[in-house]
Amino acid sequence: MIEALRNSIRDVPDFPKKGILFKDITTLLNDPVQFNHAIRMMMDAVDGRRIDVVASIESRGFIFGSVLAYLLNAGFVPIRKPGKLPARTISEQYALEYGTDEIEMHADAIRPGQNVLLIDDLLATGGTALAACKLIEKTGGRIEALLFLIELEFLKGRKLLNKYDLISIITYN
Numbered sequence: 001m002i003e004a005l006r007n008s009i010r011d012v013p014d015f016p017k018k019g020i021l022f023k024d025i026t027t028l029l030n031d032p033v034q035f036n037h038a039i040r041m042m043m044d045a046v047d048g049r050r051i052d053v054v055a056s057i058e059s060r061g062f063i064f065g066s067v068l069a070y071l072l073n074a075g076f077v078p079i080r081k082p083g084k085l086p087a088r089t090i091s092e093q094y095a096l097e098y099g100t101d102e103i104e105m106h107a108d109a110i111r112p113g114q115n116v117l118l119i120d121d122l123l124a125t126g127g128t129a130l131a132a133c134k135l136i137e138k139t140g141g142r143i144e145a146l147l148f149l150i151e152l153e154f155l156k157g158r159k160l161l162n163k164y165d166l167i168s169i170i171t172y173n
Contacts, residue, residue, distance in 0.1 A: 001037055004034060008027055009023050010024040010027040023122060038149060042064060042119075045169065046117060046145060050144070051116070051144055052114040052115045053075040053076070053077055053114050053117070054069035054116070054118075055076075055077040055105070055117070056118070056120065057079045057119075057132050060121035061120035064121060064149060068117070077105060077109040077110060080104055082103075082104050085104055090104065090107045090135055090139070092132070092138075093131065094131035103131050108139075109139065117146075118133065118145070120148055121149050121150060122148060123148040123155075125155050125156070126161050127160070129146060129148075129160075130161060143164055148169070149169050150170045
């Protein structure tokens, strides 16, 4: 099943810039059998855990996060780029190769003590995911696990997130 998922993901060379091999999940999403397999495997990976809230990072993380929140009967919290959320937010900056970026979450989205599953489509260097974890922890949320459809192991994002229970469905070396 993993190999079928892997084969349903398209490689796009030199996107978004030269030298990057982009893992395009739109081909997986467009295949109802593979999309269903991906969701089932993600659900199986968190089976038995008590999840109150699923938080997901903009934007492809929303696809998987909202479906899993529904299936887990949990709330859904979007983590977005600055200026996209209408109410009071908290923010966290993170480092990029050149410069910084920032993500935000509604300040009241997660209550202290809630168990949170953080989902994104892809783990690369881990900077965005770490910033999202910091946002969740600022609100008093407890991170139950981090769940990624894809992990690019060679970028060593797992090392940055080593204090968390990290699950990835498909890995690339």
